[in-house]
Amino acid sequence: MKDTVKERLVKLQAASLEEPFCAYLYDLEGIQAQVQAMLSRLPERAGLFYAIKANPDLRIIEALLPYVAGFEVASAGELLKVREVSASVPVLFGGPGKTAAELATALRHNVAYIHVESLLELRRLIQLAEGRSEPVRILLRMNLRTSTLPETGITMGGRPTPFGLDEDLLEAALTILREEGRGRVHFSGFHFHSLSNNLNARLHAEMIEFYLRKAAMWSERYGLKLEIVNAGGGFGISYEGAPPFDWWAFTELIGASEALKELPGTKLWFEPGRYLVANHGYYAAEVIDLKSSHDQYFAVLRGGTHHHRLPASWGHNQPFEVLPAERWSHPFPRPEIRQEKVTLVGELCTPKDRMHANAAVERLRVGDIVVFQQSGAYCWTISHHDFLSHPHPQFYYLTEGNDYGDRNQVNQHRPQGCSSASNGGFAEHAAK
């Protein structure tokens, strides 16, 4: 963990006099440095969008705005968040259940491309597009019939799922486009997002080669002009010590892709979520009790899975570090364990509220802060915040200007352009 992150958290806790400390800290500077390093390796025809579902915090969207080609959203609500930050940045609108009202909102807010995921959705869109001066640009999201995709814990394609169009329905979609959509909807290419959290860069590159070949074959067979192939997100984060996704190896393989060379007029886009933000978020929770039960230690935290559901959702142990806090003003002894194993749990009345089981700690005391690392993606945003009505955490941000105010403060500092790429922290991470 960065020293600046530790310093901030310790100071913030010391200042929180009323209540035990519980906060998210997002390292915006770290996100920006990583994205710049990633962009410096991308082939010329590639574009990087941020899928905001991973973390739709406005300050994160704002921090990424100068660097990414745009944002991927999966609801009208997400679209409006992006539009709060920028009226004009390109937005891609995906998701399996778009209502007519959401599609209409997307058109009103000038979405750049809609990822169409069903025949009905295509017809809805064609109807809504009537009378527009410009056709609506779409990508068809495809669910491939193949067993060759990498195995990960989360798959959206290559098997029966509600996502995208079964490739057997492609001809039907193209017939609708030709016969009903002419002048109203413009086909720009294909979208694929078949899986999430893939740690294997080589397999990921091979999957994208497969997407490109499929798209090229369809383009030839059906006489389609292929402007864009969007290969989705899915670059993985290693939470429990497996080797991390190697962006360097991946971009090298993509740069050398024969399939990409054979499509000289086609752009290749990516829309990752997790990989851009996961490593730059920290969830800090103060220990409010330490107890032993049936010969095992439990540390009860101010906070838990209602703020950070990822370890419960995935069944993993969230990595953490203990930040000792000296504050103790009570007349009774301060509970403490040394060189023990302890299970870190939240404040909810359910045994599922578990952040890390049987962790070895050197020393842990009531009042210390446990900081869960890799908490920037799919943590707060996927959690059941109001179960048991405990207070929400505070949100703080680390920026180049050392601003670490709460989320209501507007960040005046906006980096200009992305020319000063630094591989710094991200290179270090990738090399581990």
Ligand SMILES: Cc1ncc(COP(=O)(O)O)c(C=O)c1O
């Ligand atoms: C269509 C689509 N694009 C992009 C993403 C981002 O995926 P990840 O966070 O794994 O990169 C998702 C995640 O579910 C998705 O459904």
